[in-house]
Amino acid sequence: MKIIVLGTGGPRPDPRRMASTVLIRLGAENILFDAGRGVMVQMARAGVPLGSLRHVFLTHHHFDHIGDLYDVMLNSWLAGRREALEIRGPQETERLVRVLQTEVYDKDIAWRDQGEPTFGGWAPVLAQDIGAGSVLDTGHWRVSAEVVSHGDGLDLSAQLRARWTCLGYRFEAEGKVVAISGDTVPCPGLARLADGADILVQCCFLATPEIEGEHFRRLARHTLACGDSVGRIAAAAGVKTLVLTHHRPRSDDAMLAALERDVRADFHGRLIIAEDLTAIEL
Numbered sequence: 025m026k027i028i029v030l031g032t033g034g035p036r037p038d039p040r041r042m043a044s045t046v047l048i049r050l051g052a053e054n055i056l057f058d059a060g061r062g063v064m065v066q067m068a069r070a071g072v073p074l075g076s077l078r079h080v081f082l083t084h085h086h087f088d089h090i091g092d093l094y095d096v097m098l099n100s101w102l103a104g105r106r107e108a109l110e111i112r113g114p115q116e117t118e119r120l121v122r123v124l125q126t127e128v129y130d131k132d133i134a135w136r137d138q139g140e141p142t143f144g145g146w147a148p149v150l151a152q153d154i155g156a157g158s159v160l161d162t163g164h165w166r167v168s169a170e171v172v173s174h175g176d177g178l179d180l181s182a183q184l185r186a187r188w189t190c191l192g193y194r195f196e197a198e199g200k201v202v203a204i205s206g207d208t209v210p211c212p213g214l215a216r217l218a219d220g221a222d223i224l225v226q227c228c229f230l231a232t233p234e235i236e237g238e239h240f241r242r243l244a245r246h247t248l249a250c251g252d253s254v255g256r257i258a259a260a261a262g263v264k265t266l267v268l269t270h271h272r273p274r275s276d277d278a279m280l281a282a283l284e285r286d287v288r289a290d291f292h293g294r295l296i297i298a299e300d301l302t303a304i305e306l
């Protein structure tokens with residue numbers, strides 16, 4: 025099994041980082057977690073066959089996590105996907121995928137489907153809204169989800185809050201566990217999915233010295249885990265390897281060094297501050 029952190033950035037364009045997306049390679053299978061900016065370019069850079077994708081798991085619907093979902097759908101097909109692509113994610117995932125297929129890219133799909141018959145006709149994309157619990161068990165690998173806390177303390181309307189669910193995932197295969205936090209602050213769901221994980225791929229936006237001003241204090245408390253909490257999350261869960269992703273754009277590495285000091289105060293396992301295309305063998 026190999027985990028490739030395809031992108032390690034957030035919503036803002038960063039010349040150094042594409043948006044946070046994780047790929048798990050297991051034999052010939054390639055399983056994608058999120059589909060943020062640059063995902064297919066990064067898969068191509070990593071030498072992963074684009075047509076091999078069959079399963080995508082979305083953590084939530086911020087644009088830095090689903091912005092290139094159309095690219096996954098269409099380019100996996102152009103690269104040879106003939107079976108359905110299955111996309112699972114929180115509530116309204118089915119609606120988003122349907123809109124992309126039938127309202128945004130319907131003309132493009134029809135044009136290629138009719139005009140370029142060598143592609144063998146449009147290979148459908150299936151979507152399913154999921155919640156916490158067991159999500160999929162293929163016999164080779166299984167995935168479960170937990171609800172995580174990404175904005176719960178913000179002043180969101182009740183209407184929006186009712187539509188806003190964020191998930192983290194726990195992937196298990198070959199007796200190993202990979203936890204993918206999604207965007208979250210410390211919460212019971214995160215603790216459950218990370219429990220005893222061999223690898224935790226954890227969002228971590230700021231080093232502690234960067235948590236200054238009202239905006240970033242609120243962010244660290246309600247939106248994204250930061251250097252003040254990620255080491256404690258990993259230590260409490262008994263994680264073996266902590267991989268940090270979802271970094272803010274920075275002009276130098278000083279705050280990455282600060283982040284390492286943050287984590288080392290609480291966590292003594294293996295630490296990887298991921299860059300785009302960081303690959304971890306498991």
Ligand SMILES: [Zn+2]
Binds near residue numbers: 084086
């Ligand atoms: Zn988010």
